[in-house]
């Protein structure tokens with residue numbers, strides 16, 4: 150373990166990343182370029198988030214890593230192991246116990262506190278990329294607040310699908326200034342972007358860091374006659390009965406029977422332990438037994 | 439009356455080659471200025487200097503801004519100039535693909551300028567788009583098609599709709615009928631003439647086609663080798679050209 154500098158990156162690099170983070174916090178929603186390092190994992194595995202976490206962690210921190218809400222996927226497990234080995238920090242699956250949470254594609258259901266930091270893995274940080282591939286031009290558009298194109302994208306959505314079909318990476322405007330891609334979280338999570346915790350976003354391949362300080366105003370873009378809706382499957386969790394959590398649809402067998410389960414595994418387990426049971430919880434327990 | 443546009447001593451060089459130089463004219467509201475000349479005479483260079491796409495090496499382009507009156511657009515801050523570019527000004531390119539978003543539907547193309555200036559009601563944007571498609575003779579059933587599915591003439595009409603939808607106070611056009619078949623050109627010209635009259639457009643139109651200016655322009659500037667060699671009322675210049683080059687230009691057309 151002592152073969153590594155704390156959290157793998159050397160101190161110079163962490164300092165460089167912290168400067169980018171501080172700048173990001175000072176200009177909420179603004180994409181700060183940083184010199185992304187090679188990490189011992191492929192791009193797409195959260196190298197941006199890992200570098201931000203590495204620069205953020207202290208030996209006293211407790212780390213939680215989730216992927217699509219789950220602590221036990223390959224990606225989450227390997228990142229958690231990476232920091233267990235390189236930083237020796239305590240890890241947890243419990244959202245409330247964690248001081249740093251690295252996430253891919255979800256915001257935990259439990260309300261985060263002002264002593265917690267949420268680190269997002271970001272594949273494509275530029276919300277204007279879809280319509281304007283030229284980096285020089287998108288930078289200028291941000292600088293001059295020329296954001297009409299974002300609504301063109303939503304217009305196209307409605308004209309093709311009859312509603313705003315964008316359900317992930319739903320663009321937001323931060324403090325009435327920068328338009329930001331919240332990373333591919335479901336739009337159900339967008340309202341939670343206004344929270345007490347610090348939120349940091351790291352894009353490794355694209356070499357960008359951006360941030361939301363606590364209590365930052367975050368508005369999801371929409372039209373007056375097609376207002377933003379934080380939708381989810383119209384169902385309760387079949388395991389814990391929760392009605393206000395984001396659900397994954399799980400295929401159960403070859404006959405195509407399905408169940409809906411909280412994507413946040415810690416949240417779901419906590420509720421079940423507290424005695425909340427969903428429609429299929431008993432069936433499932435029997436199967437397991 | 440204050441001119442809408444006051445062009446003073448514009449010059450643009452490419453290395454030591456002249457793009458255009460010593461260009462002066464005033465454009466008054468509701469006026470259409472035609473700029474003619476053979477290929478390479480500096481028309482596009484001049485137009486791009488006026489529209490803020492190129493930075494001239496010398497001279498001023500004063501525009502009658504809503505808030506501050508006449509103001510040099512060459513030296514104004516870039517955000518202000520870009521703001522003009524999507525509000526009070528419009529630019530119609532010769533090649534529609536340079537002026538359209540080819541991966542966005544026709545309705546989205548027309549709606550973009552509306553959304554750029556803050557339109558946030560989908561239903562209203564869509565009905566404005568339908569209205570404008572109608573005005574440029576594109577069937578509203580094509581509203582969700584991409585411009586790639588349109589003919590050249592339709593693409594050019596779509597580009598015009600996209601530019602005029604916000605009611606710009608000044609329109610720049612570079613060879614708007616260039617590159618189209620003759621029959622398609624005639625229809626587009628008709629349409630443009632109707633719009634110019636109906637909306638009382640102020641415009642600067644660059645073309646090498648004298649038929650275009652005959653139909654659309656109140657006044658004419660004839661360019662050769664980057665210089666203006668003759669200016670005057672369109673009919674006057676075309677019917678009684680004074681400069682030898684203009685005479686050649688007019689007669690070469692008459693021979694056709």
Ligand SMILES: Nc1ncnc2c1ncn2[C@@H]1O[C@H](COP(=O)(O)OP(=O)(O)O)[C@@H](O)[C@H]1O
Pocket residue numbers: 452455456457458475476477478479480481482483484
């Ligand atoms: N980007 C450029 N670089 C160098 N020379 C150019 C460039 N654009 C135009 N020119 C030259 O400037 C002159 C005027 O060109 P242009 O304004 O395109 O004329 P027109 O539009 O009348 O055909 C020509 O001699 C042309 O070759």
Ligand SMILES: [Mg+2]
Pocket residue numbers: 481482483
């Ligand atoms: Mg030209």
